[in-house]
Amino acid sequence: MVGGERRLSGQHVAVAVRGMTDVLDATVGSGSRWLTPLRGRHGPTGLLLAAPLVLLLLVVGYPMWVLLQQSVSGPLGWNIFLELLASDVTRAVLLRTLLTAALVTFVCLVLGYPYAYLLTVASPLLRAVLIVLVVLPFWTSFTIRTLAWVVLLQDQGMINNTLSTLGLPSLSLIRNVTGVVIGMAHVMLPFAVLPLYAAMRRIDRRLVDAAVACGASRRAAWRQVYLPLSLPGIVAASVLVFILSLGFFITPQLLGSPRNALLSQLIYMNVTQVGDNTTASALGVLLVAVTLLLLVALTVIVRILPGRTPKGAR
Amino acid sequence: MADQTSLKSRTRWRTATRPQTSHGGVELRLTGLTRSFGSAIAVDNVDLTVKPGEFMTLLGPSGSGKTTTLNMIAGFLAPDSGRIMFDGRDVSSLPANRRNIGMVFQNYALFPTMSVRDNVGYPLRQRRVKASQRRSQVDAALEMVELGHLWDRRPAELSGGQQQRVALARAIVHRPPLLLMDEPLGALDRRLRDSLQSEIAAIHRHVGSTVIYVTHDQDEALCLSDRIAVFRDGRIEQLSSPSDMYEQPETSFVASFLGDSNILVGTFTRDGNLRLPDGTEVRCGPADAGRGDAAVAGPATVVVRPERMRLTELEATPRSGTNCLVGVVIEERYLGATRMVALDVGGDRRIVVRENSGAGQTRPIGSRLRVCWEPADGVWIDRGADRHGESS
Numbered sequence: 041m042v043g044g045e046r047r048l049s050g051q052h053v054a055v056a057v058r059g060m061t062d063v064l065d066a067t068v069g070s071g072s073r074w075l076t077p078l079r080g081r082h083g084p085t086g087l088l089l090a091a092p093l094v095l096l097l098l099v100v101g102y103p104m105w106v107l108l109q110q111s112v113s114g115p116l117g118w119n120i121f122l123e124l125l126a127s128d129v130t131r132a133v134l135l136r137t138l139l140t141a142a143l144v145t146f147v148c149l150v151l152g153y154p155y156a157y158l159l160t161v162a163s164p165l166l167r168a169v170l171i172v173l174v175v176l177p178f179w180t181s182f183t184i185r186t187l188a189w190v191v192l193l194q195d196q197g198m199i200n201n202t203l204s205t206l207g208l209p210s211l212s213l214i215r216n217v218t219g220v221v222i223g224m225a226h227v228m229l230p231f232a233v234l235p236l237y238a239a240m241r242r243i244d245r246r247l248v249d250a251a252v253a254c255g256a257s258r259r260a261a262w263r264q265v266y267l268p269l270s271l272p273g274i275v276a277a278s279v280l281v282f283i284l285s286l287g288f289f290i291t292p293q294l295l296g297s298p299r300n301a302l303l304s305q306l307i308y309m310n311v312t313q314v315g316d317n318t319t320a321s322a323l324g325v326l327l328v329a330v331t332l333l334l335l336v337a338l339t340v341i342v343r344i345l346p347g348r349t350p351k352g353a354r
Numbered sequence: 355m356a357d358q359t360s361l362k363s364r365t366r367w368r369t370a371t372r373p374q375t376s377h378g379g380v381e382l383r384l385t386g387l388t389r390s391f392g393s394a395i396a397v398d399n400v401d402l403t404v405k406p407g408e409f410m411t412l413l414g415p416s417g418s419g420k421t422t423t424l425n426m427i428a429g430f431l432a433p434d435s436g437r438i439m440f441d442g443r444d445v446s447s448l449p450a451n452r453r454n455i456g457m458v459f460q461n462y463a464l465f466p467t468m469s470v471r472d473n474v475g476y477p478l479r480q481r482r483v484k485a486s487q488r489r490s491q492v493d494a495a496l497e498m499v500e501l502g503h504l505w506d507r508r509p510a511e512l513s514g515g516q517q518q519r520v521a522l523a524r525a526i527v528h529r530p531p532l533l534l535m536d537e538p539l540g541a542l543d544r545r546l547r548d549s550l551q552s553e554i555a556a557i558h559r560h561v562g563s564t565v566i567y568v569t570h571d572q573d574e575a576l577c578l579s580d581r582i583a584v585f586r587d588g589r590i591e592q593l594s595s596p597s598d599m600y601e602q603p604e605t606s607f608v609a610s611f612l613g614d615s616n617i618l619v620g621t622f623t624r625d626g627n628l629r630l631p632d633g634t635e636v637r638c639g640p641a642d643a644g645r646g647d648a649a650v651a652g653p654a655t656v657v658v659r660p661e662r663m664r665l666t667e668l669e670a671t672p673r674s675g676t677n678c679l680v681g682v683v684i685e686e687r688y689l690g691a692t693r694m695v696a697l698d699v700g701g702d703r704r705i706v707v708r709e710n711s712g713a714g715q716t717r718p719i720g721s722r723l724r725v726c727w728e729p730a731d732g733v734w735i736d737r738g739a740d741r742h743g744e745s746s
């Protein structure tokens with residue numbers, strides 16, 4: 041029975057990996073040509089890829105394997121997953137994690153899209169400045185950035201102090217979903233802006249002029265011509281931000297509250313407070329499984345989307 | 355045979371088009387149109403009136419302001435000053451999408467996410483034409499460019515020539531009163547250009563739009579246009595019919611830009627001849643209207659087309675009244691139907707003669723020959739209009 045399950049999960053992983061490459065292919069387009077060798081088309085390139093692939097298997101695949109073994113090592117065996125999915129707490133946390141990630145993705149797209157567009161139209165100098173502004177946070181510690189938000193958002197923080205001096209009612213911005221989303225969106229913004237910019241810079245903006253010459257208003261031209269062309273960037277940005285958001289820990293820990301914990305926090309609690317490594321591992325596996333499942337679902341959607349991949353295109 | 359299909363599509367056009375788009379061409383009038391980028395003036399005080407249904411070509415070297423002019427007519431670029439009028443109505447402040455134009459871009463500019471049919475139907479969709487009617491109009495337009503069978507392809511699945519045909523169909527599907535084309539054939543090879551040129555000419559006849567056509571290909575300009583406006587440094591250097599442009603160039607710039615030419619520089623004599631620096635006197639066509647006035651004694655320039663010149667052996671006696679010079683062959687270029695022979699006629703002057711290359715006769719380099727032409731074939735260049743004199 042155990043063996044059967046293993047084979048099944050192995051198959052799932054294969055499907056998921058294929059799904060992931062498809063999504064990346066469809067989303068980042070030519071940017072991910074390096075993934076095609078995985079399908080065995082280019083011999084020499086495939087060999088070149090072998091080394092990183094082996095490394096990846098070692099540092100990602102092996103721990104995953106250990107994690108899986110640990111989660112089924114308890115008295116419940118494989119049933120621990122059923123048990124977890126049956127638990128109200130786990131389900132609520134899982135749902136909250138997904139919704140938070142979705143919200144963060146939405147916020148990042150809304151902020152990132154205009155920003156990326158600005159990058160494509162800016163003068164070279166302004167563009168350089170704007171890109172540095174996006175990438176700059178990468179050079180500061182993650183924790184410090186989140187702590188900065190604590191300073192800004194807390195009940196006696198800068199924002200609420202300003203509001204009260206203006207005689208306005210104070211806002212509850214921390215220890216709730218609002219705080220978590222603000223903090224996570226800030227960290228995730230570059231992951232939205234960069235894929236969006238990569239997709240947008242390839243769009244020939246004379247196409248919008250062509251649409252206008254055909255009689256379309258600027259707005260219609262944007263919606264009917266520009267937006268569909270930037271869709272690959274939107275999908276890529278969404279996938280990246282959403283998946284990274286699923287596993288967030290420090291930001292929700294500092295800006296959220298235990299009452300509305302996310303999956304990563306639940307894992308943490310299981311390890312540090314309950315000392316239940318089996319459940320913690322199983323939750324980790326669950327997170328990975330959900331992520332892969334979503335990727336596969338997305339691949340299917342991308343396939344179905346009309347006009348995404350030209351048949352027999354060069 | 356091609357005529358049959360186009361006749362068929364013409365009848366369909368008539369029935370399928372909505373009233374407000376079905377009138378032929380618009381009269382386009384540009385007055386004092388000026389536009390600069392920074393300190394550089396791209397279009398400098400251009401006046402131009404294009405008659406309804408006329409095929410007007412803007413011809414000129416790179417950077418002479420053709421695209422800038424076209425973009426202002428289309429509404430993509432605001433003029434610094436001057437007016438643009440369609441049928442007497444000032445459209446200068448009208449956005450591009452409200453000018454009811456058709457436009458073909460050099461890089462095709464087809465929408466990659468849409469099929470050929472959706473691309474061509476796009477202008478109709480913007481005009482809220484009903485789907486069923488849209489379909490028949492699109493099919494008619496595609497038939498005109500002989501692409502009916504490729505309607506479900508995407509632009510990426512078409513060759514360059516096919517893409518440009520689709521772009522053409524998209525520009526005319528709504529029968530715009532004004533059709534603008536910016537080097538539509540620039541990216542295509544010679545053969546494809548030729549076939550698309552005749553297609554453009556046929557479409558112009560059938561749709562009846564006023565056409566503004568930008569090119570820097572002189573052959574294209576000569577064979578397609580009703581009139582040509584030669585641009586130079588943002589100004590119109592000459593505006594004439596193709597044959598006048600070729601036969602009666604007003605400046606040496608036009609003469610050398612449009613076809614090959616021999617430009618003879620000398621002084622104007624009292625009896626209406628041109629005296630070359632070496633003292634030879636050359637008789638020329640009538641020095642009238644503007645050209646003559648400008649040529650009252652002093653430096654003057656005459657243009658003679660290479661194909662109007664003939665080469666003869668030195669022994670043969672020239673007909674009286676013809677102009678003749680004696681020169682040494684310095685270069686011979688075989689061009690298939692014709693042959694270009696370059697002669698040194700002394701004083702560092704070079705004369706190029708184009709003759710039919712028949713009967714295996716050659717002009718060996720170094721041989722001395724006489725080159726003759728009729729006085730009427732020498733065209734005076736108006737010194738007032740000629741800004742750069744000798745430049746060629």
Ligand SMILES: Nc1ncnc2c1ncn2[C@@H]1O[C@H](COP(=O)(O)OP(=O)(O)OP(=O)(O)O)[C@@H](O)[C@H]1O
Pocket residue numbers: 391394395396414415416417418419420421422423570
């Ligand atoms: N957006 C712009 N910014 C700055 N200068 C420009 C711009 N567009 C055109 N120019 C300048 O204006 C002048 C006219 O350009 P234009 O594009 O109209 O030339 P053109 O006749 O179409 O040339 P070509 O045959 O090469 O297309 C050129 O000197 C060009 O450098």
Ligand SMILES: [Mg+2]
Pocket residue numbers: 420421422536
């Ligand atoms: Mg141009």
